Amino acid sequence: ERLFALAASRLAIEGISHDIDGGRFPAKAVTGERARIEADIFCDGHEVIAAALGWRPAGARRWHEVPMVLVENDRWMAEIVFGELGRHELRFSGWRDQFATWHGDTLKKRAAGQAVELETVEGERLVDAAVEADAAPDKADRSALRQLRKELRARRDPEDKLRRLLDPATLALLRRAGPRTNETVFPRTVAVDVDRPLAGFGAWYEMMPRSQGPAGRHGTFDDVIEALPYVRDLGFDVLYFPPIHPIGRTNRKGPNNSLTAGPDDPGSPYAIGSPEGGHDAIHPELGSFDDFARLLEAARGHGLEIALDFAIQCSPDHPWIKEHPEWFDWRPDGTIKFAENPPKKYEDIVNVHFYRDAIPGLWHALRDVVLFWIRHGVTIFRVDNPHTKPFPFWEWMIGEVRAKHPEAIFLSEAFTRPKVMKRLAKLGFNQSYSYFTWRNEKREIEDYLTELTQQQCRHYMRPNFFANTPDINPLYLQTSGRPGFRVRLMLAATLAGSYGIYNGFEICEAAPVPGKEEYLNSEKYQLRSWDFDRPGHIKDDIRFVNALRRNHPALRAFSSLAFHNAWDDAVLYYGKSEPHADDHLLFHVLLDPHAPHEFDFEVPLWEFGLPDDASIEVQDMIHGNHFTWHGKNHRLRLDPNERPYAVWRLIPPGAPR
Numbered sequence: 001e002r003l004f005a006l007a008a009s010r011l012a013i014e015g016i017s018h019d020i021d022g023g024r025f026p027a028k029a030v031t032g033e034r035a036r037i038e039a040d041i042f043c044d045g046h047e048v049i050a051a052a053l054g055w056r057p058a059g060a061r062r063w064h065e066v067p068m069v070l071v072e073n074d075r076w077m078a079e080i081v082f083g084e085l086g087r088h089e090l091r092f093s094g095w096r097d098q099f100a101t102w103h104g105d106t107l108k109k110r111a112a113g114q115a116v117e118l119e120t121v122e123g124e125r126l127v128d129a130a131v132e133a134d135a136a137p138d139k140a141d142r143s144a145l146r147q148l149r150k151e152l153r154a155r156r157d158p159e160d161k162l163r164r165l166l167d168p169a170t171l172a173l174l175r176r177a178g179p180r181t182n183e184t185v186f187p188r189t190v191a192v193d194v195d196r197p198l199a200g201f202g203a204w205y206e207m208m209p210r211s212q213g214p215a216g217r218h219g220t221f222d223d224v225i226e227a228l229p230y231v232r233d234l235g236f237d238v239l240y241f242p243p244i245h246p247i248g249r250t251n252r253k254g255p256n257n258s259l260t261a262g263p264d265d266p267g268s269p270y271a272i273g274s275p276e277g278g279h280d281a282i283h284p285e286l287g288s289f290d291d292f293a294r295l296l297e298a299a300r301g302h303g304l305e306i307a308l309d310f311a312i313q314c315s316p317d318h319p320w321i322k323e324h325p326e327w328f329d330w331r332p333d334g335t336i337k338f339a340e341n342p343p344k345k346y347e348d349i350v351n352v353h354f355y356r357d358a359i360p361g362l363w364h365a366l367r368d369v370v371l372f373w374i375r376h377g378v379t380i381f382r383v384d385n386p387h388t389k390p391f392p393f394w395e396w397m398i399g400e401v402r403a404k405h406p407e408a409i410f411l412s413e414a415f416t417r418p419k420v421m422k423r424l425a426k427l428g429f430n431q432s433y434s435y436f437t438w439r440n441e442k443r444e445i446e447d448y449l450t451e452l453t454q455q456q457c458r459h460y461m462r463p464n465f466f467a468n469t470p471d472i473n474p475l476y477l478q479t480s481g482r483p484g485f486r487v488r489l490m491l492a493a494t495l496a497g498s499y500g501i502y503n504g505f506e507i508c509e510a511a512p513v514p515g516k517e518e519y520l521n522s523e524k525y526q527l528r529s530w531d532f533d534r535p536g537h538i539k540d541d542i543r544f545v546n547a548l549r550r551n552h553p554a555l556r557a558f559s560s561l562a563f564h565n566a567w568d569d570a571v572l573y574y575g576k577s578e579p580h581a582d583d584h585l586l587f588h589v590l591l592d593p594h595a596p597h598e599f600d601f602e603v604p605l606w607e608f609g610l611p612d613d614a615s616i617e618v619q620d621m622i623h624g625n626h627f628t629w630h631g632k633n634h635r636l637r638l639d640p641n642e643r644p645y646a647v648w649r650l651i652p653p654g655a656p657r
Contacts, residue, residue, distance in 0.1 A: 010182035011049065011094040015040035015075075018090065018459050019190045025426040026087065026191035027459040030200040033556065034079045034580065035192070041094040042074040043182075048100035050175060053078040054091035058191070063091060065137070067175070082194040085406035089189035095180035099126045103171050106162075120158050123165040127152060129179060136177030145177050193402075198237060198305065198380075199409045199430040200462055201556050203493070203546050204500030205236040206469070208523045209244060209286055210266060215529035218266065221287040221295040230532070232302040234539060235546025239299060240307040240382055240500070242470065242524075244292075246274035246283050248315020251338075251347040255526045256513065259347065268524050270311055270384070271348040273318025279369045289376065296377040307411070308373055311384035312366060313339060313349050320365075321350070326357035354390045367397045370408075374401070380409045386424055387414040398428030411464055415472075425461035431498055434463040436491075440476050442572050442591060446563050449495055449574075453561045462558075465496040468505050473519045477510045480593035483640035485510075486541050490589050490645045491572070493545040497558045503530060507537045548621065548647065553578040554585045562607075568599035571638070575604060575650075582655040585621070586648040588636060596639040603632045608652040617657070621647040626657070 017038040018027035029035040041051045051068040068076040082088060106119045131149050136142045148170065155161045164170060212219035212227050224239075231239050247267045254261035261267060269283075276284055282292060299306050314320060314328075316336060321328060328350060329337040339346035352362055370381065386394060401408050412429035414421050415437075425432050434452070439445045452463055467488045468474060477484055485508045492499040504519075507530070511520040521528070532539070549555045554576040566573035570592040577584045586604075590597055605614050615630045622643070638644055651657055 008182065009184045010096070011041060011043045011184035013039055013041050013092050013094055013184060013186045016090075016092060016186070016190055017456070018192055020426060020456070020460050023188055023190065025460065026193040028199075028430070028462065029082050029088075029192050029194050030197050031082050031085060031194055032197060033200070034081055036077060036079050037090065038071070038075060038077045039068070039092050039186075040074050041068070041076045041092070043094070043096060048097045048104060049094055050097040050100070050180075051076045051092070051094040053080065054093070055080055055082075055192075056089055057084055058087040058089050082192070085194055085196060086402075088192045088194055090192060091189055092186040093180070093183055095183040097175065097178065098181050099123070099130070099174040099178050100171065102126055103166065103174075107166065110162075116162065117158060120162045120165065124152050124161065126178070127165070127174070130174060130177060133179045135179060138176065141173065141177035144173055148173065193428075194406075195409065195430055196407055200558070201497040201549075202237040203235060203549060204238040204240050204307070204464065204466070204498065205231050205234065206240045206242070206466075206500060206502040207231075208242055208269070208470070208503075208528075210269075210283075211523055211528045211530065213527075216527070218285040218527065220285070221291040225295055225298045228298055228302045228304060232304055234506070234542045235550065237303070237305065238307050238380060238500075239304050240380075241309065243269040243272055243309045243311050244282055244286055245269070245272045245279055246276040246281050247271055248274050248317035248348060250316040253348050253525050256521065257525055265525070266527060268348060269309075270313060270524070271315040272311060272313060273315040273320070275317065275319075278314070278318050278320060279366075280372045293377065305380055306378055307380035307382055307409075308378050309384055310370065310381045310410075312389060313351055313384070315348060316350055318350075320352075324358075324361065324365075327352045327362045329353055351388075354393055363393060363396065366393075367400050370397070370401050371404070374405050374408065379405065379407050380411070382411040382413055383429070384413055386412050386429070387416040387420050391423060391427055394424065394429070395427040402428065422457055422461055425457070431462045431464040433466060434496075436463065436465040436496070437467070437469075437472055437474055440591065442569050445491070445495075445572055445591075449561060450563070453559045458559050462498065463496050464498040464500060465492040466500040466502070467492045468502050470502055470519070470522060470524050473510060473512050473517050475517060477508075478512045478517075482508050482536050482538065483590075483593035483644050486538055487589060487591060487593055487640075487644050489538065489541055490545060490587070493549060494555060494576070494585075494587055494647075495561065495574070497556065501542075503532075506539050506542055507532055507534050544622070548585075552583050552585060552649075553581040554583040562604070564602060564604050566599055566601040568597050570597050571599050571601075573601055575607075577607070582652075584650040584652070586650060588638060588646040590638040590640055590644040593640045593644065596637060596641075598635065598637040600633060600635050603629050603634060603650075605632050608650075610652070616653075617651040619649040619651065621649055626651075 020027055037053055043049050052065050053068050054063040054065040056063050066078050068078040071077045102123055106116055110116050127149050131145050152161055209224045210219045212223035247269060248271045252261040252267035254265045296306055331337050336350050339349040339351045398410055409430045411431040412424045413433050414424055415433055421432055435448060439448050513520050557576055557578045560577050562575050564573045572589045572591055575586045612632045615628050618629050619626050
């Protein structure tokens with residue numbers, strides 16, 4: 001029996017694009033968008049083979065199936081569109097297509113003038129076998145096969161019969177409905193988690209609600225409601241808040257992270273917990289749960305979703321410390337152990353631990369915190385420092401939440417080692433922070449984006465390119481002035497599917513703590529009053545790029561990114577395409593924020609099957625005018641003080657204008 005079972009699996013199926021770590025983890029996709037699924041499928045000999053991809057929601061009885069097409073070098077591909085959220089299963093199969101082999105060989109023999117009388121008999125027998133097998137999944141195809149056999153038996157002239165057998169329509173019918181000889185099915189299904197589109201493509205704007213009030217007054221949720229039209233006018237999809245929970249008093253930090261706070265200093269929102277409550281409470285000065293509900297409703301009215309920070313850390317005043325001391329670490333002298341990253345100390349924060357007596361109670365409590373906020377209308381969570389928490393916790397917690405709420409989105413804030421960052425994505429995080437924030441030079445940007453868009457990680461790790469955060473005031477922005485902010489905006493918004501900025505970016509705020517990538521007078525420790533209309537802002541650039549993202553399917557096609565030749569190390573030149581929508585964009589971005597550059601570049605005519613001397617219509621997406629590029633070689637000048645980027649839409653012959 002073992003011999004026969006082995007012999008039956010004649011084809012090889014391997015190299016499946018979405019098979020992550022041998023099936024240990026699911027790949028990712030989103031509803032409504034084409035997912036390109038690939039595998040290596042091949043057999044001994046020279047016979048024609050065929051392949052199919054099946055898919056279904058996990059646990060469903062019925063499989064959907066589409067044929068796979070040969071790409072090259074035994075690589076097969078199919079595109080499918082998932083219509084439901086949640087876990088799905090993929091099934092891969094391949095088989096020897098005897099009729100297609102007969103069809104191709106017979107055409108060659110006839111073209112060479114060889115006798116094909118016996119081949120005609122063989123072809124008719126293959127049709128008979130297909131009818132007898134009665135294996136076609138489609139009832140209409142089974143009927144068409146019977147009709148074909150009837151026609152062939154009625155034809156007396158062998159040449160007439162051969163013409164019917166060689167008809168392309170006959171080949172197409174037998175490909176769909178013929179026997180699957182030596183059909184081999186990949187021995188297990190491959191899992192794909194299907195998310196809603198916002199998990200793969202969205203623009204995030206970060207603000208601290210407490211800074212939305214008039215100067216000198218703590219902001220409220222009502223103040224945030226007043227700010228919603230501003231955020232939506234800029235074109236964002238997600239409005240993200242750092243923690244909104246009660247802030248502890250013990251060791252509260254003062255301005256610029258000082259160890260001494262005045263009586264009116266608000267402290268860090270990451271020092272979560274006070275007598276007013278913990279992770280399932282709201283800081284009283286922000287408002288009530290009724291106020292929060294009104295904010296969510298108002299945000300929805302502006303087409304915005306609210307994202308909350310899920311920070312697993314506590315103030316020394318957090319209720320959990322008295323209720324569950326076993327969840328925390330204690331020093332030999334009986335004092336609680338504060339958070340540390342030696343030599344740094346976080347005197348206003350203590351960490352939970354996840355093992356010993358903390359399991360399962362703490363795990364359940366943290367899961368329930370997320371479910372609590374989902375019940376209150378929030379389904380997007382940015383998770384603070386997930387790389388400092390156990391991997392098994394995240395796999396369990398995210399799995400528990402998404403089993404009930406597949407619409408939930410978790411963003412991993414983990415600026416950490418590459419393998420750790422990728423592991424978190426595999427464990428279930430829908431989006432990931434990345435190294436983009438510190439990739440400034442042409443070669444390092446190209447190398448990093450090639451990794452993210454071309455290696456297997458593209459099937460499970462979705463980067464969210466934040467250009468700045470309350471914790472990170474990048475050196476590039478500190479030293480580049482307004483042109484640098486425009487550069488980083490364009491790169492973040494057009495290279496990644498999701499990107500974000502922290503408020504102040506639009507007015508080029510960059511005052512640092514001397515010698516550090518931190519903001520002077522940081523909002524993390526004090527209230528700020530922002531003048532978003534001050535001279536030198538880049539709000540028009542933000543509106544432009546967010547409108548571009550909304551209107552062009554090419555910018556959703558993350559893995560379509562291709563870098564092109566621009567002969568200047570200070571110019572990043574790249575394109576994105578969505579052929580199904582005839583949408584093709586090119587970008588020139590000047591990385592040098594200090595000096596103009598004039599450079600030569602190539603138009604990628606070859607991508608449209610055009611010769612090097614062909615012409616192609618172009619639209620300047622900034623000014624709107626149309627013109628023609630003749631040939632592939634051109635020259636361009638970019639001045640950072642005028643505009644450090646250019647955006648073009650290519651309109652190949654036959655595409656809609």
